Amino acid sequence: METAQEVAAWEVDACVNLHDHVVRSAAAKGDHLAIVDLSRGSRREWTYARFRAAVAGLAGWLRRTGITDDDVVVVLTENSAEFVIAYHGILAAGGAVLALDPRDTPDRWRATIDSSGAKALIAEPALGPPESALPVVCVGASTPGGTAWEDAIAAEPVSEHPPGGDRTAVLMSSSGTEGVPKLVRVTHRNLTSNLGQIDHLHRVHGDDVVLSVPPLRHVYGMQMAMNPSLRAGATLVIGATPFSAEDFHRTVTEEGVSLAYLVPSVIAELGKTGRPLPSLRTIVSGGAPLPSTDGARCAQALGTPVVQGFGMTEAGCVSFSPDGVEVPEGSTGVLVPGTEVKFLGSEDGTESGELWLRGPQIAPGSADADGWLRTGDLVTRDADGFLRITGRAKALIKYKGHQVSPAELEEVVTSHPAVSEAHVVGVPDAVAGEIPKAFVVLAESVALSAITSYVAERVAPHKRVRAIERVQAIPRSSTGKRVRPPAVRVLVTGGGRGLGRIFALALGATGANVIVAGRDEDALVKTVLEIHEAGGTATHVAFDITDEADVNRGVTRMLDECGGLDVLVNNAGIPGPTGPLSMVDEREWRRTVEVNLFGSAIVTRAVTPALTGRVVNVVSRAGRTSWPNASAYAASKAALISLTASLAGELGQTGRVSVAFDPGLVDAGITRAHLDRGRTGVHWEDEILAWTLKAREAGKFTSTEDAAGALVAVVTGAADHLNGGYVSVEDVISRPVRRAEG
Structure with missing residues (x-):
């Protein structure tokens, strides 16, 4: 200590x-500009x-x-x-x-x-x-x-x-170390003391023009931008809301901004579009952790130092990067003076562990009986006193007993050239307890498996990203903190049995909000219960995919309950008749195409207005090769592959995609039905059975786990770069595909 x-x-x-x-001290500044307000256009x-x-x-x-x-x-x-x-x-x-x-x-x-x-x-x-x-x-x-x-x-x-002293100055909302919203009582003395502490490390001058983007009601905007600027007699410029890189360039140029207080999302954007601005001497990041790669890109683009600090509602500014001092990459600076610190869980005297604080800036009621505030942040301090936030004690991912820091993984993920932003969280897993999942915003098209492989080469095995999802943006709070994107909402047709049920269970295990659809309501309910028992979220909607009115009624109910839909998995299908085209019952042949092709088209048409992400049409290799004596099935899957390509073109620039996914030969669904039926004495049925058994003996079956894992990857964006195309398991799983044992 x-x-x-x-x-x-x-x-x-x-x-x-x-x-x-x-x-x-600003009393004599009379006609000097105190505030320039650009917030209302x-x-x-x-x-x-x-x-x-x-x-x-x-x-x-x-x-x-x-x-x-x-x-x-x-x-x-x-x-x-x-x-x-x-x-x-x-x-x-x-x-x-x-x-x-x-x-x-x-x-x-x-x-x-x-x-x-x-x-x-x-x-x-x-x-x-x-x-x-x-x-x-x-x-x-x-x-x-x-x-x-x-x-x-x-x-x-x-x-x-x-007077001020220990009287309440501000009641501020905070999620605290436990994540439960509460009002924190902050005194005059807390805030005046903290302003003095900040001024010791970082000073605003009277001739500065200070741009503030974060909310002034939060401790970052209040204690780093608003109050120090007014105290120095500087000019406070209040940016527009929401604030963009374009706004930044215009405001800095027109107002002559010398000091800018920004949030990580703006800094990340400036790293891509920024250019040098002569008046600007420093950019400060706060409100949320700044990935070092984002800070470095922004500093290089603007030719201006990007520094950051660390603070919280209950303690104001805790540490900051001192003016004129070279700060190690990723550091939040040194402790503000007058602050005691100890590291819970540190071993052998090393300064690392969960950070506890004591000082005049600590809000009353936030500390224990001895005055110590538990921050909940995992921190290391080097020999020169520089702090580095390594994660949250409450946010650590527990993978098979190992502790994995999301912040550490985010640094690695965002260092990939194609990743512009990332957020890593833990999601439930039946075997591991939790697995690390990355939500990524991509600057260019790349297979998501390439990103997970990239990370795997740079971290210990237990720290690997084991689920990944592409999103258009990482939601953030008003202070720039990354917010976990809401659970992806996935509708799986034919989700009551066979491969559809396997897909639904796999999606539920990743934390997706799964909706299973089909005609057999009892089977759908069983799938939903299995997902619930495993800790997932699921519901069902019963409809016949070939009845357009029934589908529209069911989709309307589903959207009312779920508020929208992100992904549609058109999985429902039937095998169709077997035998030469000239001999099969024409009605059965038509029925196969009606279910496998028209059914998918009807459901797609019903959900498209509300769909935000992608359509995944489950197809088969039979749609790309000849399959004599099963022509109805092969033709329907071939048409579905073509429909997928056409749909991708129709979706155009909407950001939505359509892919045809082939799970391979899996010992489930239609394939399992062939095996269970066995020999029937009907030549054409026995011929297909013989082909299936031969494929299994040759090791050509895909394991259920790999098929389900590949489907999850496609659902979460791993095949978006193959929009309109035919996607196999091998296209989205970086490891060798395991074949089911015979």
């Missing part, structure tokens, strides 16, 4: 109100004189409405100048700021307002805030019973502000 450093230097006047501490300016007057007026209005010390005032606005004024106006009035997420739901807003005991509300009516009996200030268009923003900020100002 590290001995506490002297903290007095970081706590000048520990009882000061945070607002006074921030704006005190137009440029709006606030000088320091106008900003201070608006804050004082709002504080006066709040005091006259009955707001007293420590009363909670809710703010529901977009990232904007109005948010900054509301934040500091509440503090100047002695209240506590509770900022709601404008992207949240009205029910969540109402629940938070009610549970906090709030006494007033500052809101944008355009966001649709819940009705409230509280005094309301309306930002923008007024609503009945509310006070106009202009009237509130022009009210008679207050000149004296309550």
